[in-house]
Amino acid sequence: MSAKRDWTRWAVHPAVGFTLVFFFLPLMIMVTVSFWQRIYGKLEATWSIANYAKFFGADYLRDSLLNSLEVTLITTFLSVLLAYPLAWILAYRVPPKWQKVLLILAVLPFWTAYVVRSYSWLLVISENGIINATLMAIGIIQEPLELAYGRSATILGFVHFFTMLLTLTIYANLVQIKPSYQKAASDLGANRFQVFFHVTLPLSIPGVAVGAFITFVIAIGDFITPQILGGSTEVLVPQAIMLQVSRAANFPMAAVMSLTLTVVVVIVYLMVQKHLKMDRI
Amino acid sequence: MFNRISRFSSTSYLLLALLFIYLPVVVLVLFSFQDGLLPVFPFNGPSLQWYEKMLENERLVESLYNSVLVAVLSSLLTTIIGFLAAYGLARHSHRFASGIQFLLMAPLMVSYLIIGIGLLITLNIFGIPKSLVAVGLGHMVINLPLCFAIVYSQFGDHLKNIDCAARDLGASDLSTLTLVIAPIMKPALLASFCLSATLSWDEFIIAFLLSRFDVTLPVIIFEMLRAGLTPEVNAAGTMVFAISMALVAVSAVVMFFNTRNTG
Amino acid sequence: MSNTIKAAPAAQSPEFLTPSPVTRRTFLGYTAATTATLLGVKPAIAADELNVLVWCDHADDKLIEPFEAAHNVRINVKTYEGTGTALSLIEQSRPGDWDVLVVDAPDAPTVARRGILAPLDDGDFPLGDLFSPLTSAGFNYVDGTRYAVPEKFGYYGVAYNKEKVDPADMRSAQVMWNDAYKGRIAVYDYYFPTMQLIAISMGIAPDKIGMDDLPTIREKLLAMKPNIKIIGDIVSVQNALVNGDVDLILNGAEFVVSGLMPTIPALDWTIFDEGGLMWIQGIGVFESSNKKDLAKKFVQYILSPDGQGRLATSECYWAMPANSQAVLDDSQKKILRWDEQAGFLDRSVPSTISQPDIDSAMLDIWTEFLQS
Numbered sequence: 034m035s036a037k038r039d040w041t042r043w044a045v046h047p048a049v050g051f052t053l054v055f056f057f058l059p060l061m062i063m064v065t066v067s068f069w070q071r072i073y074g075k076l077e078a079t080w081s082i083a084n085y086a087k088f089f090g091a092d093y094l095r096d097s098l099l100n101s102l103e104v105t106l107i108t109t110f111l112s113v114l115l116a117y118p119l120a121w122i123l124a125y126r127v128p129p130k131w132q133k134v135l136l137i138l139a140v141l142p143f144w145t146a147y148v149v150r151s152y153s154w155l156l157v158i159s160e161n162g163i164i165n166a167t168l169m170a171i172g173i174i175q176e177p178l179e180l181a182y183g184r185s186a187t188i189l190g191f192v193h194f195f196t197m198l199l200t201l202t203i204y205a206n207l208v209q210i211k212p213s214y215q216k217a218a219s220d221l222g223a224n225r226f227q228v229f230f231h232v233t234l235p236l237s238i239p240g241v242a243v244g245a246f247i248t249f250v251i252a253i254g255d256f257i258t259p260q261i262l263g264g265s266t267e268v269l270v271p272q273a274i275m276l277q278v279s280r281a282a283n284f285p286m287a288a289v290m291s292l293t294l295t296v297v298v299v300i301v302y303l304m305v306q307k308h309l310k311m312d313r314i
Numbered sequence: 315m316f317n318r319i320s321r322f323s324s325t326s327y328l329l330l331a332l333l334f335i336y337l338p339v340v341v342l343v344l345f346s347f348q349d350g351l352l353p354v355f356p357f358n359g360p361s362l363q364w365y366e367k368m369l370e371n372e373r374l375v376e377s378l379y380n381s382v383l384v385a386v387l388s389s390l391l392t393t394i395i396g397f398l399a400a401y402g403l404a405r406h407s408h409r410f411a412s413g414i415q416f417l418l419m420a421p422l423m424v425s426y427l428i429i430g431i432g433l434l435i436t437l438n439i440f441g442i443p444k445s446l447v448a449v450g451l452g453h454m455v456i457n458l459p460l461c462f463a464i465v466y467s468q469f470g471d472h473l474k475n476i477d478c479a480a481r482d483l484g485a486s487d488l489s490t491l492t493l494v495i496a497p498i499m500k501p502a503l504l505a506s507f508c509l510s511a512t513l514s515w516d517e518f519i520i521a522f523l524l525s526r527f528d529v530t531l532p533v534i535i536f537e538m539l540r541a542g543l544t545p546e547v548n549a550a551g552t553m554v555f556a557i558s559m560a561l562v563a564v565s566a567v568v569m570f571f572n573t574r575n576t577g
Numbered sequence: 578m579s580n581t582i583k584a585a586p587a588a589q590s591p592e593f594l595t596p597s598p599v600t601r602r603t604f605l606g607y608t609a610a611t612t613a614t615l616l617g618v619k620p621a622i623a624a625d626e627l628n629v630l631v632w633c634d635h636a637d638d639k640l641i642e643p644f645e646a647a648h649n650v651r652i653n654v655k656t657y658e659g660t661g662t663a664l665s666l667i668e669q670s671r672p673g674d675w676d677v678l679v680v681d682a683p684d685a686p687t688v689a690r691r692g693i694l695a696p697l698d699d700g701d702f703p704l705g706d707l708f709s710p711l712t713s714a715g716f717n718y719v720d721g722t723r724y725a726v727p728e729k730f731g732y733y734g735v736a737y738n739k740e741k742v743d744p745a746d747m748r749s750a751q752v753m754w755n756d757a758y759k760g761r762i763a764v765y766d767y768y769f770p771t772m773q774l775i776a777i778s779m780g781i782a783p784d785k786i787g788m789d790d791l792p793t794i795r796e797k798l799l800a801m802k803p804n805i806k807i808i809g810d811i812v813s814v815q816n817a818l819v820n821g822d823v824d825l826i827l828n829g830a831e832f833v834v835s836g837l838m839p840t841i842p843a844l845d846w847t848i849f850d851e852g853g854l855m856w857i858q859g860i861g862v863f864e865s866s867n868k869k870d871l872a873k874k875f876v877q878y879i880l881s882p883d884g885q886g887r888l889a890t891s892e893c894y895w896a897m898p899a900n901s902q903a904v905l906d907d908s909q910k911k912i913l914r915w916d917e918q919a920g921f922l923d924r925s926v927p928s929t930i931s932q933p934d935i936d937s938a939m940l941d942i943w944t945e946f947l948q949s
Contacts, residue, residue, distance in 0.1 A: 041487050044402030047395040048418055048458060056421050056455050059432030066435055093948040100948075119331045126324040137566070139332060142339045144558035147516045148536045149551030153338035156345060159820030161355050163341055179760065181822045182807045197335060254425020256519055257536075264807030264817075265766065268947050271427050276944065278523075279657075282665035284435050291428040298423050351840050354819055371638070434669070443671050526674075527628065527653035537656060540812050541633045541893045542836070543819060 060295075067288035076284065084289045094273065098293060101270040104184060105253040108191040109245050115192065116199035117241070121233075123200070124207035136204055140197045151190045151261035155181055158189070182264030190258045195251075199244035206240025207233070242308030250298055270294050339555070346548035353545040364549040374534050374550065380446055381515055381531040388450040389457065389510035393503055396461030401495060404469035405477060415466075422459045429455055430520040437524070444526045452520035457510035464509070468502040501568050508565035512558055625650045627871055630663060631679040632656065632858060633811070633893035634729070635879075640887040644878045650871065656893075658810055659767060660684040660930065661940070667693060672865040676872040682727050682859030683716045683929040689724035695864040697723045701873060702880055706902045710922050711857055716929070725859030728879055729888055731896035732855055732925060733770040734848035736834040737825035738818060741843075750778035750849040753801045753827060762804045763814040763823040768943035769936065770854060770928050771828045772798060777852045777926075784929045788938070795942045799949050808947060811894060818844070832856075835895030835912050853925030857899075889913060 067084060070077045088094045123136055145153065157163050158180035165177040180186065210233065218228045252258075256271040265272070270290055277287040302309075345353040349361035368374055399418060403411055421429065433452050437444060473495065480490040496503065518532040525533060535550045625648075629635065633656040641652045657663050660681055667675065680688055688694055704712055704726070711727040735747050741761075746752050753762070753775070764771060773783040775797050781790055806823045807813065815833055817823045819841065826833050830846040838844050848854075860879055862872040878884045885903035889895060897913055898905075905913070914921075930936060 041402060041491070042406055044398040044405075045408070045414055046402075048399035048462060049414060051395060051454065052418055052421065052458065055433070055451055056424075056429070057417075059429075059436040060424075062436050062439060063428075063432045066439070093945040096948050115331070115334075118327055122324045122328055126321070127328075135328070139335060141559065141562075142335050144512070144516070144555060144562055145339050145342065146532065146535065146551040146554035146558070148518050148532045148539065149342060149547060149554075150338065152539060152547065153342035153551070155816060155820065156341045156353060157338050159354075159817075159822050161819075161821040163337070163355070166355055177821065179806075179822070181820070182817065193334065193338065196331075250423060250425065254427045256427055261539075261813070264813075265809055265947055266802075266805060266807065268944070271425070273944075274427065274431065278431065278434070279665055280659060280661040280940070282668045284438065287431055288435060291431050295424055295428055298425070302423055352819060352837075438669055441671065443674070444669070527655065537633075537636070540658075540810055541636055541656065543812055543815055544892075 063288045063291060066285055067292055069285045071281075071283050071285055084285050088286070088289050088293065097268045097270050097273040097290075098297075100184075100267050101253055101294070102297070104187060104191070104259070104269060105249055108188050108195060108252050109248045111188065111192045112195035112199050112248055113241055113245055115196045116244070117203055119196070120200045120203035120207055120240075123204050132208075136201070140201050143194070143197045148257060150194065151258045154186070154190050154193070154262060158186060182262065183266060184263065186262040186264070187259045187269075190262045191252050191255070194258075195244075195248040198247060199241070202244035202247075203237060203240040206237045206243075210236045239308050242305050246302065246305055246309060249301055253294060253298065342548055342555075343552050345545050346552045348545040348548070350545075352543055353548050354543075364545040365553075367546050368549045368553070371546070374531070374538075377529050377531045377534040380528055384446055384450045384453060384521075384530055385511040385514040388453040388514050389461075389507050392454045392457045392461045392510050393465075393507045396458055396506060397465050397496070397499065397503060399462050400466035400469055401491065403466065405474065418462050419459045421455050426456060426517065427519050430523040433520070434523045444524050446525060446528045446530075448524040449521045449530065450514075452524055453510075453514040453517060456517070456520070457513055460513075461506040461510055464506040465499060465502050468499060473498065504568045505565050508561050508568065512561045512565075515561065516554065516558055625868070625871065626653055627651070627676045627868060627875060628653045628655070628674060629677040629679070629875070630655050630657065630666060630675050631677070632658065634888060634891040634896075635679055636893065637887070637891035640879075640884070640891050643883070643887075644875060647878075648871065648874065652875075660688070664688070664691075673867050674865075675863045676866040676868050677860065677875050678725075678863055679728070679858055679860045680725065681928075681930070682711075682714070682725060682857040683927055685725035685859045685861065686716055686719045687930060689719050689722075689861075692864055694724040695862045695866065695869060697726065697861065697873075697876075699723055701877065702726050703900060703902070706882075707899045708897075708901055708918070708922070711899050714857070714927055716859075716927070725861035726876065726880060727857050727899040728860045728885075729896050729899055730855060730857040731832050732830040732846075732848045732853050732921065733765075733767075733774060733828050733928060734830040734846060734853060735825055735827055736818070736829040736831075736844065736846040738821075739843045739845050741821075741824035744845070744847075747825065747847050748850045750774060750851045752825070753778070753804065754797075755804070758804050758824065760804065760806050761824040762801075762806060763817045763826045763829075764805055764808045765814050765826060765828040765833060766808045766810055767828060769930060769939055770856065772939055772942070773854055773928055774828060774849070777849070777854060780851075783854065783926060784931075786931060786935065788935060791935070791938055791942065795945070798942065798946050802946065802949050831913065832894040832896045836890075836892070838912055848921060848925060853921055855922075855925045855927045857927055 068080050068082065070079045070081055070083060119139065123132055123139070127135055155162070159165075160177040160179070160181070162181070164180065165174070168174045169177065214232050214236070215228050218232045223231065254271055256275055259269045260272055263269070268276070270293070274287050274290045277283040277290065344357060346364055347360045347362070348364065349358040403414060408414060430452060433448060437448060476498065477490060477495060480494045485494065516532060518536060521530040521533050522536065531550070531554060535547060535554070538544070538547050538550065627650050629652055631654060635641070636654045636656050641654065644650070645652055655666065657666060663678065663680060678688070678694065685694065707727060708730075711730060717723060717727075735752060737744070737747050742758070746755060746757065752758065772794050773786065775794050776783060776786050776790065779793065779797070786794070807817050809817070811833060814826045814829060815837065818826055818834070819837060830848065834844040834846050860876050862869055862876060866872050879888060880900060882900060882902040882904045885898035885900040886905045889898040889903055889905060890909055895913065897918060905915070910916070931939065
C-alpha cells in the first residue's frame with residue numbers, strides 16, 4: 034500500500050523537473066553569461082561587471098530602461114482607466130442574458146494575430162489611414178493628424194490590447210461581488226457614488242491588480258509593438274535586447290538587459306503581491 | 315431622468331469602446347480583400363486574390379503545418395505534466411507544497427522574450443542547434459504554469475473523496491488516475507489544452523529566436539512583413555485570427571458545459 | 578519461399594484484428610490524402626536542400642523557383658539586414674548549416690578573413706559582363722583570391738514623394754538638416770551608410786573616416802533628429818512613405834521605391850550632388866558548406882542573365898543587376914534608370930565598412946542616435 038502511494042507522490046516531479054531544466058537552468062546560465070565578456074567576436078568566460086557598468090553607465094542604454102518603465106506604467110494606467118468603466122457597464126448596466134455575449138464580443142480581437150496587430154494599427158492611424166480619411170471627409174480637420182510612429186503610437190497599440198485583457202479580469206471580479214453588500218450600503222443611506230467608492234471599488238481591487246500585473250509583465254517585455262508602431266525614434270529595453278542579439282550576437286549584454294527587466298518585474302510583483310490571487314487568472 | 319442619462323452614457327461608452335477595439339481588426343480584414351497591390355487606402359473592392367496567393371505560398375502552408383504540430387504536441391505534453399503535478403499536489407500534503415506551487419508558477423513572471431533569450435543562450439553555449447523542438451519546449455515553459463493553475467484550481471475536496479473512494483473499491487493508482495480522475499477533470503484538461511494551443515499557435519518571439527528553417531506561421535508572417543508591403547500579410551493575419559477564434563470558441567463551449575454541470 | 582510465407586501474416590496481422598480492414602484502410606488513405614491536400618504538402622520531396630543566408634530580395638519565389646525546379650532542390654531562405662546581423666546568425670549556427678551567403682560586397686573581405694567564405698574561381702562566372710566599376714573595386718579579392726562576386730547594386734541617397742517635397746531640395750545632402758522637413762523624414766536603419774552620407778556632405782570620403790572625425794559626425798547625426806519621424810527597416814520606411822506619414826526616406830534610393838513606382842507614380846529618388854554612395858551586394862559560398870558544387874551552381878544561376886533579371890525586379894526591393902546582360906524589358910529598365918547609370922556611377926563611391934574599432938564606435942553612436 035505504501036509503495037503504491039509513493040507512485041503518485043512522483044506525479045509532481047515531471048513538471049518540477051521540466052521547470053528546473055528548461056526555465057531555471059537557462060536563467061542561471063543567463064546570470065553567468067551576464068558576467069562574461071565578448072572580445073573580438075568570441076565569448077570569454079570571465080567574472081566582470083563591465084556589462085552592468087556599461088548598461089547603467091551609458092545614458093543611451095539606461096534611458097531604454099526609463100523609457101520602458103514610463104511606457105509600461107502609462108499603458109497600465111490608461112488601460113485600467115478605459116477597461117474599468119467597460120467592465121462595470123457590462124457587469125451592472127447590461128441585462129444578464131446579454132452580458133456573456135457582449136463580454137466575448139468585447140474581448141474577441143484579443144486573438145488578432147500577434148505579429149499583425151501593430152501593423153493593423155498603422156493602417157488605421159497613418160496619414161492616409163481610416164481615421165484621418167474619415168475626419169477629413171466629414172470636415173473636422175483640414176490637415177491630417179500625425180498619429181503614427183512615436184511613443185504615443187506604441188502606447189495606443191498597447192492600450193488597445195490590454196484594455197481587453199483588463200476588461201476580462203475586472204468583469205470576472207465584479208460579478209463575484211455579492212449584490213447584498215451594495216444593497217446593505219444603500220440601505221444604510223449611501224448614495225450611488227458612495228456605494229461605488231466605498232464598496233464596489235475596494236472589492237474589485239484584486240481583479241484590477243491581477244490584470245494590471247499581467248499588463249505590466251507582458252508590455253514591458255514586448256518587442257513587436259514598439260518596433261512597428263514606435264518608429265525607433267526611442268528604444269525600449271526589448272528592442273535594445275534584440276539589437277544586441279541580432280546585430281552583434283552580444284549575449285552577455287543581452288543577458289544583462291534581460292535580467293534587469295526580470296528584476297524589475299519581480300520588484301513590481303513583490304509590491305502588488307498581496308492583491309494577487311494567481312488562481313483567478 | 316438620472317437613469318436615462320446613465321443609460322445613454324453607458325450605451326455610448328460601450329459603443330465607443332467596441333469601435334476602438336474593433337477598428338484595427340476591421341481594417342486588417344478589409345484590406346485582406348484589397349483588389350490592388352498595396353494594403354492602403356483607398357479600398358478598391360473585394361477580391362480573393364491574396365488568399366489564393368497565400369495558399370499557393372508553399373513556405374507559408376508548410377509553416378502552418380509546423381505551427382499546428384508545435385501547438386498540438388507542446389500543449390498535449392504540457393497538459394499531461396500540468397495535470398500530473400496538480401494531482402500530485404492536491405492528493406498529498408507536501409512539505410514543500412507552497413514552494414513547489416511557486417516554482418511552477420514562476421515562469422509567468424518572466425517575459426516571453428527573456429525566456430526565449432535564456433533558451434537561445436543555453437542552446438548556443440552547449441552547441442545545440444535551433445529547431446522546432448526547441449520552440450516546442452519554449453512554448454511548454456510558458457504554458458505549463460497556466461495548465462497547472464487551471465487544473466489545480468478545479469481540484470476540490472470532493473475529488474479527494476472520489477479518489478479515496480476509488481482506491482477503497484480496489485482501483486490501482488493508475489486506473490484511479492486515468493479512469494476516474496481524468497474523466498471528471500476532462501473540461502479543465504480540454505480548456506488548458508485549448509488555451510495552451512492558442513497561445514502557442516500565436517506565439518512569435520520564442521519561435522523567432524529558436525527556429526531555423528522550419529519556422530512557425532507567426533515567424534513567416536513577420537518575415538513577410540519585412541519583405542514587402544502586400545495585402546497577403548493581411549490575408550495571413552486574418553487566417554491566424556480566424557483559427558485562434560475557433561480554438562477559443564471550442565474552449566468557451568467546453569467551459570460553458572463545465573459550469574453547467576458543476577453549477 | 579518460406580520466408581515469404583512467414584512474413585506475410587506478420588505484415589498483415591493488424592488487418593486481421595479489425596472487422597473491415599479494407600474500409601479502414603480506404604478511410605485512412607482518404608483522410609491522409611485530404612490532409613495532405615489541405616496542407617499542400619506534396620508527396621514528392623526534393624532530393625536536396627540548399628540553405629541560403631541572404632538579403633530579403635532573394636526570398637522571392639519568382640527568383641528561386643526556377644532553380645529549385647531545374648535542380649530538384651529545395652532552397653531554404655533565411656533573410657537578414659546588415660552584415661552584423663549575418664555574422665551574428667552565423668555565430669549562432671553550426672558548421673555545415675549554411676551553403677550560400679549574400680553580403681555587402683565591401684564587407685566580403687572581412688567575412689572571408691574570418692574563414693567563413695570559400696575561395697571562388699574567376700572562370701566560373703561571367704565577370705566580363707558585369708558593370709566594370711563593380712569588378713574593378715578593391716574588395717573583389719583578398720590577397721589575390723576571390724571570395725564573393727558582385728550581384729546587384731544601387732545607391733544610398735534619398736527617396737521621396739514628388740508631390741510633397743521640392744525636388745530641388747532633394748539634390749543636396751543638406752536636406753537632412755533642412756527645417757522645412759521637420760518630422761517628415763524616415764531613415765533607413767543602416768548605421769554606417771547614414772554616417773558616410775554625413776561624411777560625404779562634409780567632404781570626407783567614406784573610406785577615409787577616422788576616429789577623429791566621429792565626434793563631428795555624431796554631432797551632425799544627432800542634430801538631424803528633430804527632422805526624423807521613423808527609423809526602420811526597408812518595409813517600415815516604405816510603409817511610412819506610402820501611408821503619407823513621411824515625405825522622404827533618407828539613406829534610401831531605388832531600393833526603397835522602385836518596386837512601388839508603377840503603383841504610385843509620385844515616388845522618385847536621387848543621389849546627392851555632393852556625391853553618391855553606392856551599395857554593392859556580393860554572393861559567395863560558405864567554406865563550411867557540404868554542398869559547395871550545388872552552392873556554386875546557385876551563385877552561377879543568380880549571376881546568369883535570367884537570374885539577374887529576376888533578382889533586379891524581386892519583390893522586396895528592385896535595384897540594378899550587376900550583369901549588363903540581365904534580361905529586363907524596357908519598362909523595367911526605365912524604372913531602374915538603366916540609361917542614367919553611367920552618370921550615377923561616375924559620381925559615386927562604394928560604401929565600405931570601417932576598421933573594427935571605428936565600426937563598433939559607429940554602432941554605439943547609432944544606438945545613441947536612436948535613443949536621443
